Amino acid sequence: MTEISQTTDETTMTIMQRFNDAFLTHDPGLLDGLIAEDCVLENSGPPPNGSRHVGRQECLAFWSGIAASRESTFEPEEIWTAGDRAVIRWTLRWGPGPEDRVRGVNVMRVRDGLIVEGLGYVKG
Structure with missing residues (x-):
């Protein structure tokens, strides 16, 4: 049976904006109330298939590490929502040069x- 979501674009957008705020402000505490117990996170690295994190604690630890880093700057470019789905386009910078992003x-x-x-997913 297919699961039908009742999540609206507005709700999803609000959650994505709160998620992004944690990275923009380097405040991983903002992630605390956003991640479900059964969350699954797939990261783009390391090659070739990336890493997989299952469960609230693993996902929270992974995202918190990125959010807390003062050496990097997260720049959201655009957020699209469709019901319970969202796509966030972003740039991550860790230095001043064009190769540092x-x-x-x-x-x-x-x-x-x-x-x-x-x-x-990242551009390679």
């Missing part, structure tokens, strides 16, 4: 006001 996207899914899936 990467662009990517997160494909996200929300259920009951919490993030249940985050799939990250």
